[in-house]
Amino acid sequence: MRRAILAVVLLPAAGGAAAGVALTGGAPGWSVLLGAVVIGSAWAWYLVGRNWRSWAYTERQDDLLVVHGAMFRKLVVVPYGRMQLVDVEAGPVERLFDLVTVKLHTAAATTDARVCGLGPSDATALRDRLTALGEAHAAGL
Amino acid sequence: MTAADRPVAGDGATPGPGGPPTAGPPGHRLHRLTPLALGGNVLGLVAAFLVFGTLDRGTGSSGQMSGGVAPGLIVAGVVALLLVGRGFIAWWTTEYRVEAGELRVDSGLLQRRAKRVRLDRLQSVDVLKPLAARVFGLAELRIATAGTERSSVRLRYLSLPVAEALRAELLGRSAGLGPGVAEAPERPLVVVPHGTLVASVLLQLLSWRLVFVLVGPVIIVVSATSGTGHHPAATGVAVAVLVSVLIVLARTIWRRTTTLWSFTVAESPDGLRIRHGLLSTSHQTVPLGRVQAIRAHQPTFWRPFGWAMVQINVAGYAGGREAHNTMLLPVAPREFADWLTGRVLGGVDLGAVSWSAPPHRAALRAPLWWRHQGVGSDEHVFYARHGVLSRTVEAVPHERTQSVRLKAGPWERALGLASLHLDSTRGPVRVAARFRDAAEARAMLDAQAERARRARRRAADARPPGPVVSP
Numbered sequence: 001m002r003r004a005i006l007a008v009v010l011l012p013a014a015g016g017a018a019a020g021v022a023l024t025g026g027a028p029g030w031s032v033l034l035g036a037v038v039i040g041s042a043w044a045w046y047l048v049g050r051n052w053r054s055w056a057y058t059e060r061q062d063d064l065l066v067v068h069g070a071m072f073r074k075l076v077v078v079p080y081g082r083m084q085l086v087d088v089e090a091g092p093v094e095r096l097f098d099l100v101t102v103k104l105h106t107a108a109a110t111t112d113a114r115v116c117g118l119g120p121s122d123a124t125a126l127r128d129r130l131t132a133l134g135e136a137h138a139a140g141l
Numbered sequence: 142m143t144a145a146d147r148p149v150a151g152d153g154a155t156p157g158p159g160g161p162p163t164a165g166p167p168g169h170r171l172h173r174l175t176p177l178a179l180g181g182n183v184l185g186l187v188a189a190f191l192v193f194g195t196l197d198r199g200t201g202s203s204g205q206m207s208g209g210v211a212p213g214l215i216v217a218g219v220v221a222l223l224l225v226g227r228g229f230i231a232w233w234t235t236e237y238r239v240e241a242g243e244l245r246v247d248s249g250l251l252q253r254r255a256k257r258v259r260l261d262r263l264q265s266v267d268v269l270k271p272l273a274a275r276v277f278g279l280a281e282l283r284i285a286t287a288g289t290e291r292s293s294v295r296l297r298y299l300s301l302p303v304a305e306a307l308r309a310e311l312l313g314r315s316a317g318l319g320p321g322v323a324e325a326p327e328r329p330l331v332v333v334p335h336g337t338l339v340a341s342v343l344l345q346l347l348s349w350r351l352v353f354v355l356v357g358p359v360i361i362v363v364s365a366t367s368g369t370g371h372h373p374a375a376t377g378v379a380v381a382v383l384v385s386v387l388i389v390l391a392r393t394i395w396r397r398t399t400t401l402w403s404f405t406v407a408e409s410p411d412g413l414r415i416r417h418g419l420l421s422t423s424h425q426t427v428p429l430g431r432v433q434a435i436r437a438h439q440p441t442f443w444r445p446f447g448w449a450m451v452q453i454n455v456a457g458y459a460g461g462r463e464a465h466n467t468m469l470l471p472v473a474p475r476e477f478a479d480w481l482t483g484r485v486l487g488g489v490d491l492g493a494v495s496w497s498a499p500p501h502r503a504a505l506r507a508p509l510w511w512r513h514q515g516v517g518s519d520e521h522v523f524y525a526r527h528g529v530l531s532r533t534v535e536a537v538p539h540e541r542t543q544s545v546r547l548k549a550g551p552w553e554r555a556l557g558l559a560s561l562h563l564d565s566t567r568g569p570v571r572v573a574a575r576f577r578d579a580a581e582a583r584a585m586l587d588a589q590a591e592r593a594r595r596a597r598r599r600a601a602d603a604r605p606p607g608p609v610v611s612p
Binding site: 071072074076079082112 | 433456543544545546547548549550551554559562564565566567571586590593594597
């Protein structure tokens with residue numbers, strides 16, 4: 001999905017740079033720009049792939065563990081008993097690709113636990129499991 | 142859900158509902174003067190306008206002057222009337238009652254709202270006296286529950302004795318003492334002297350950031366006045382910056398000083414009692430078990446004086462404007478602040494914590510300040526400290542940690558470092574173990590998750606769900 005967004009952003013940039021090269025008859029400035037855009041998009045393509053692969057979550061006995069991020073690695077442990085609510089969200093782009101995000105909220109605003117890019121049925125199943133576990137483990141504040 | 146709770150906390154289990162609570166029988170109204178107090182600020186403005194208007198006329202300065210005042214006066218009058226009207230509706234439609242395990246507030250004219258607060262979910266109860274209400278001898282009762290600002294309940298306004306009795310009752314019931322308990326006795330711990338408070342507020346503002354902001358304009362202005370400057374435009378800008386910074390500073394100083402004026406901390410069986418305020422006063426009671434996290438902080442320029450402040454995270458106290466709510470102690474000698482922090486955490490000695498520092502290679506990530514990072518933990522609490530010039534010690538009990546996060550940026554990963562964050566509810570305290578060895582951080586994460594799990598289980602065993610009614 002992010003690759004799609006990336007392509008949407010980068011193609012016009014590459015096109016513009018290529019047009020610049022063509023129009024000026026290969027002026028060095030435009031060629032350098034085109035090269036930078038091509039290299040940049042290749043790198044970004046690679047990063048997006050790594051980033052996508054980096055998303056993972058595990059349901060452990062007492063808590064949910066979410067890992068994500070290729071450059072900036074993050075790992076969150078959310079105890080089931082601490083979950084205040086479980087959100088299932090889908091933005092416009094996500095809906096286009098039929099994906100949803102499951103978001104966990106605790107009493108702390110800084111908890112950033114999301115599980116991205118799930119299929120809708122997986123997401124609802126995960127949500128139901130989490131809410132059930134949350135109720136079983138519920139601890140006040 | 143609430144219906145199911147009622148039998149548990151029913152009056153039948155208490156020594157007998159015979160002695161009606163001091164707040165009286167169910168179905169109370171707010172105080173009759175509420176509308177006036179709600180419109181109070183603007184009414185005061187109108188009164189001031191009128192007084193100055195007559196003064197003007199009295200001294201016979203000019204008719205034009207009062208002519209200029211009139212439109213403003215009319216607008217203020219209309220606004221005041223509207224506010225008073227709204228206040229009247231609020232007074233007319235609002236009713237509250239304390240039932241078995243909950244406080245119930247019905248309000249609203251067109252859209253009726255019934256708010257119920259489960260008393261065992263109570264986080265803190267504050268009695269506030271805004272200036273306008275204080276004039277009429279009224280007080281606002283604010284009941285914070287876990288959750289956002291919206292889920293807190295404000296009863297505006299009650300007469301002061303009623304508000305205090307209701308607070309005592311709510312806290313008593315929340316602690317499982319049943320209705321009709323008198324306010325628990327308290328033991329004063331500290332009163333902050335006025336001089337110390339003012340000095341501390343001034344010194345706190347004197348930060349490096351301020352020095353950086355002011356150094357340029359000051360140099361320009363000084364060079365201009367000494368006759369060597371030759372940039373009138375730059376001088377103008379510099380003066381403007383200086384003046385605006387000074388105005389902001391004056392405002393901040395005034396606000397902090399008046400809100401924290403004669404800050405008193407006392408200890409009672411139902412929690413810590415905090416009183417403060419010069420014009421608008423506030424009287425908070427925070428049950429000790431509701432403190433989510435705590436920190437003792439020494440701003441840079443306080444250190445020569447050995448002062449420190451103590452701040453807490455309490456669920457339901459959002460940040461922003463309510464920031465002073467999270468203040469447990471605005472200024473005190475450091476030893477006392479440490480002692481109070483330990484006391485709130487259940488009698489630990491901050492001096493006895495064994496701190497462990499990040500590895501040496503963290504110097505490449507945080508050149509100067511890595512040495513001052515440190516973490517420690519014991520059976521009940523996780524501690525972290527940081528700061529080179531200012532010093533901060535933060536602590537969160539294991540059973541209050543919400544989630545645990547591990548973070549590592551590219552540079553940190555290249556060095557094999559990671560930072561561990563312990564999430565708490567919103568507030569000034571953010572506990573983190575920064576720039577640890579990656580493997581160690583991971584081990585700490587697992588250990589902390591396990592400790593938190595055990596602590597939660599212990600707490601759940603010790604305190605069965607639902608309000609406890611003592612025989």
